[in-house]
Amino acid sequence: MQIFDKGKIYNFMGIRWVMFAISATLFFGSIALLFTKGLNYGIDFAGGTLIQVKYHDKDAPIDLIRDKFSSNEILKNASITEFGSASEITIRYTTTSDSLGNNPGAFVADMLKGSGEFEIRRVDVVGPKIGSELREKGIMAVIVSLVLILIYIGVRFEWRFALAAIFSEIHDVVIVLGAISLLSIDVNLDTLAAILTVLGYSLNDTIIIFDRIRERVKESKFIELFGVINESVSLTLSRTLMTSVTTLLAVITLFFYGGDMIHGFSIIMIIGILIGTISSVFIAAPMLSWFRFSVEEYRALMVAKELRKKEKEKIRAMYEKGRL
Template identity: 40%
Template sequence: MKITDKIMTKSRLAMCGLSLVLFFASVMLVTVKGFNWGLDFTGGVVAEVQLSEHISKDELKLTLDQALSQDVQVIGMGEQDRWTIRYSQVAQGEPSNTAVQPNLVEVLNQVSDQVQVLNSSVVGPQVGQDMVEQGGLALLVCFVLIMLYLSVRFEWRLALGALAALVYDVTLILGLFALTQLEFNLTVLAAILAILGYSLNDSIIIADRVREVLRGNPNGETDNLINRSIQATFSRTMVTSGTTLMTVSALWLLGGAALQGFAIALCVGIVSGTWSSVSVGITLPKLLGLQPCHYQVKPIEETEEGYV
């Protein structure tokens, strides 16, 4: 084995070890801290308002928290006088079936002499619960269809590696949102579904190359053949991931607060998808005993009664 192959093999094993640590850390974060569910899932009011320019975020949030008796989310919109305000329709300590409708304009008049509500929307709690159930069902159906596709496309070891890479990518994104307590809303869920397709495509490209190399080198060493497959697809992977990451990074920087969670999830998912495709996706099959003989065509034996 060449020195380069040894380095690549050790690097892949180290990446898998780090991925395993990050995976379990993400699971612990999701279990212990949970998510900061957005109003898309919990129900509430989202209002975009325009106030006087001299209002600070701390002053505005303190007034709203005290008036509405809850932790109100206040997000600046890039302009000094425009704010996005998110709060529940039911104040803390009130019965859940009691509809509390605070007059937002009267509350804002306490800190600003110019109040203009640009737009406002209400999401009911029942609608939010339906979104949670439908979002979970969408992820489940997506995973089932992916498993069916992989079981037909690849030998079970490569298929399991690609599926493990997908699970790792999704878990890492969930762990990040649990750690940072960024708002988890429908746009983040859409980003996760997009990452499933992106990571799967990346894993399939590399796994398909591994299959071709294994089939064409029946007497080769598996680690060397896997390293050769990575080298053959490396430029394609970097160009695709790099250009996509540049686009999503621009969305993150210029898209504003409304698209922040969506862009962050996509950025992390693109990096994680590339990472897992060249580590977990093809190293796990090797650890499960993948060999070139698994992709060799077996000759049909001829007997006196015919072919077997």
């Protein structure tokens, strides 16, 4: 579907410094948040116990529950929060099941007797050692993804495209982590899955624009890089907008109707799609100029490469005919 006039070229690079300023503010603001506020590691990465309780006859009596827990050395510092509705709560504490016996769900159920009709819907227990290992593997997964992206784009395009894409991906990850810190979203395996999904989405957007830039470098009437970028982004604008809008609609639907279990995932995806779309146009593409990418030099390289290819084909044809 072609939404915008295919023949019209929009001057995206004319506002690149404004977008750089906004991106730099978000980027360094996110770094400041990560150093000051940090990340709120969930049960998956920090270790501990999560118990989900559902009350059937009334709203969860949070104050009463805190009073009941106050006599227990471990549970008195537990985090008790509503989960989706006033009748459902989660109880989190940072120690494992051994501290409250082999069945923490039964222990908590016993503590809550007399608070109303309820059921224990979920009990998750993660030891601190396992949580630490999951956290390390999660960080390694992101690093390995970035390295593989660098190799893939370096092979498919050239080193300047690869570096621009990596800087863009790092930009996206840092801003997403800053949003996670600001909104106090628990960092767990779902969060990690959302971050890796954002990386893939942003990379796909960047590669499509890079592919069109490489194509237009050969055929465009423009000699300057920013003219080629404007032309390339304008040609992919309809596709970019349709992809972003349809993906956002799906994720926003998940946010409102998918339940509390995936709220964190949905929020990260919404922020990541917006940031990834913007960075593909205003971060990755303009960065090619920082690495001294020249349209004229690239065209000269392509001409030389084509001549070498024709020369090899000529020599091969002569060899096959017995002239060499």
